[in-house]
Amino acid sequence: MAKQTFTTGQVLTAAQMTSLQQTAMGGGSTTAKTTSYVLVAADAGTTVAMNAAGSTTITVNTSLFSAGDSVFIQNWGAGTCTVTAGTATVTTHGSLALGQWEGGTLYFTSSSAAIFFDISQSAGMTNPMTTTGDTIYSSSGSTPARLGIGSTGQVLTVASGLPSWATPAGGGGKVLQVVSATYSTATTISSTSYTDTGLSLAITPTSATSKVLVLINQPHAVVRDTNAVGGYLQLLRGSTTVWEAIDATFTITASSTDTVLGLVSNISFLDSPATTSSTTYKTQGKATTTANNGNTRYQYDSRTSNIILMEIGA
């Protein structure tokens, strides 16, 4: 009900008590407006409801209300209704522009000043998350954006002013992972073309800037009935040769049948694969000649070869 001035001894009716109760509960009598409106003193304690398709205003002037008075303002219409300071001062933390189904309480702190407590029903933030582990960050101002979960071992970092998941650099020069393998299957190569020795191992670098230290020791032998024979050895990353002996790694000068020279070749090579994909390293060998039954043998007589791959942080 509108603000009343009661007098001593006045008897309140049931209707007045009901109206007072409604007002106390935030409801009460409602004055529907369809055009812009200027508040009057009789609006104190009532609800002013705007219902217009177009934009409207509700203007607040001085000397109409007392400190402690309040007016409930609602906007039912599709048009924006703006609470406008006329000669009075109106402050708010929220917005004085009310969309449809929004409203608030205009509370007077004096006859010339009011605070508008916006209870507008904001649509809230649209949740950008889609997957377990997602996080939300501001991509620009108050615009939320999704950051998908990173990979195992990654850490949250900042790139170009935005958060992202990244593989830790490892501090430089630190061993990030070690893989190793052994191989004991004898491979005989009677060919002057490079052929797989059977020794291979894959590693998946955690960072494209990492280096891979390749350590290999591989027993092999050269065999020929007569005259000299040599063997070559090369290291490949995938199908790319990254290291190659520039000359025969071992040579014998034989004058008797089935002359054999056995030894162990060692390779230490620091590679820069520049990838985070699985990368396979392997060795290939060949003989300098196949005449007089010349050949080279790797893991000969089932001797064990070793390969160790170490990822070194950049």
Added chain:
Amino acid sequence: MDNHLVKAIKKLKPNSEFSFIEDNYATIKWDVLEGEAPTQKEIDAAIKEVKADEAQAEATKATAKAAAEGKLAALGLTTDDLRALGL
């Protein structure tokens, strides 16, 4: 270190180049091959020939050695006498 498989293949295909694993015929990979690849049966037969050739060579060598030692003995010499002469 057995070199019989290499010798057998080269005996059948002298200009071939190849590799294999653990002396296993099924793993032979040909880099250079003129004509058809020999069958395992052909290779097995060739291995026998290689071994026979080696045995024959060893026997011939032993026979020659025995004959030489016989000739030395007929002259009243031994192999130690030849070593003493620096031969």
